[in-house]
Amino acid sequence: MKPDTALIHHNYQAPGDFVSPQIAVHKASSVFFTDVKAMRERNWLDKTGYTYGLHGTPTTFTLEERLCQLEGAKHCVLLPSGLAALAQVNLALLKCGDEILIPDNAYGPLKALAEVELAQWGISHQYYDPMDPQNLAETIGPQTRLVWLEAPGSVTLEFPDLPALLAVCRDKQVISALDNTWGAGVAFQPFDFLPSSSGSGGVDVSVHALTKYPSGGGDVLMGSITTCDDAIAKRLKLSHMRLGFGVGANDAELVLRSLPSIRMRYLAQDESCRRVAKWCLQQAAFAQVLHPAVTHSPGHVHWRDLCAAGELANTDVHSGGAAASLLSLRFDPTISDAQVDRFCNALQLFKLGFSWAGPISLVVPYDLSKMRQHAPTELMQGGFVRLAIGLESSDDLIEDLAQALATIG
Ligand SMILES: *Cc1c(COP(=O)(O)O)cnc(C)c1O
Secondary structure (H helix, E strand, C coil): CCCHHHHCCCCCCCCCCCCCCCCCCCCEEEECHHHHHHHHHCCCCCCCCCCCCHHHCHHHHHHHHHHHHHHHCCCEEEEEEHHHHHHHHHHHHHCCCCEEECCCCCCHHHHHHHHHHHCCCCCCEEEECCCHHHHHHHCCCCCEEEEEEECCCCCCCCCCHHHHHHHHHHHHHEEEEEECCCCCCCCCCCCCCCCCCCCCCCCCEEECCCCCCCCCCCCCCCCEEECCCCHHHHHHHHHHHHHHCCCHHHHHHHHHHHHHHHHHHHHHHHHHHHHHHHHHHHCEEEEECCCCCCCCCCCHHHHHHHHHCCCCHHHHHHHHCCCCEEEEECCCCCCHHHHHHHHHHCCCCCCCCCCCCCCCEEEEEECCCHHCCCCCHHCCCCEEEEEEEECCCCCHHHHHHHHHHHHCC
């Protein structure tokens, strides 16, 4: 054997019994088969073997199984972003002529996907009022095949009566798909939250932007789709394969690295966010503090029933249960849009940037008038910002908010 060849087909094999806290970063396009029979009999639909890098490696299989553990699911596929995971659910489960329903306060890019690509492919959509299960029941039509759910809404954080919305989907026999990024498998279990009297269980499909808590670092983009339904899982997996989606091994490793601390980070950021919310409730500049654990925030009781069952609220910011570290603020209408911009620009620790659940706190101003069809008029009065609380000390974050408010006072 020539040296060049020997360098590639080297006969040293490292011992296979290396055991350490984290799974190795397995990288592959080609995966070798032992013989032609094994190649011909390849099966990539379950995790009994390996066929091609795109269809799974020990690293991605491990991540999928751990995400199933987190969300209480049976099957999982990984996508290159949370948005790609939302898209893939639509691509796998819908065809021309079908209709989907989307909550009016849904993650904006899902609405954009429905309004442009899905519409071009003959898949129509309607928006429903997530705070009114009756409105959902009335909006479901003969062509409705999929209902999107989100708890709470992405920017305005109203918490819907998720069991009631799901009961409508089941009654009308329409597939339910939840964007579970906020709950993250920590605040509630997406496949097991219904009261046992209704037959127990949960949504048909859960989508999770792993970019948020599972990564936790603000440095990875990834998404997952999980389900307990074997037939839906097969449709998702076949479509995922035909569309050629996959994720990079290094990114999968980063998420695996962060997953063990997800609950601790979620709860720590939750506590810090509620401290900030409590302070904001005392500021005259804010007409409304939106956070599901805040007593007067829209849908607070639904959050309490789902995420803090049996625990009674006895403070402005209920201290039980779990909630993600997002907080939205509606400014008093006497404060101009230019002042709200000045407030955002004056913040030092809070950075202007999208996403959330990383170590650094973020702020985004929103123009709700461009985003909503079904919204209380009150919500539209006054400037609106969303804060994402990171891992800094809440004392410092409150001080930062106070100095920024002072600049517009
Ligand atoms: C961030 C986010 C997504 C999309 O995740 P990306 O990985 O950024 O594409 C989807 N849904 C919700 C609710 C999100 O917050």
